[in-house]
Amino acid sequence: MNEDYNKILTHFGNAKAVSEHFDIAVQSVYEWRVKGVPDYRMRELNLLKRLEDAECQQTT
Numbered sequence: 001m002n003e004d005y006n007k008i009l010t011h012f013g014n015a016k017a018v019s020e021h022f023d024i025a026v027q028s029v030y031e032w033r034v035k036g037v038p039d040y041r042m043r044e045l046n047l048l049k050r051l052e053d054a055e056c057q058q059t060t
Contacts, residue, residue, distance in 0.1 A: 004037040008045055 012018045015029040
């Protein structure tokens, strides 16, 4: 498995949650194990993480 795939699964919890967030088929998520996660999906994940971090900092 590739590192980006593991990062996405760790963040969302499972492939179904990933597919629901990105509005894609679960099979597409599983294909990322072999083909790699598309760059634009990783950019979206990184942006989401930054927004979540900023939101947490505002509430503390």
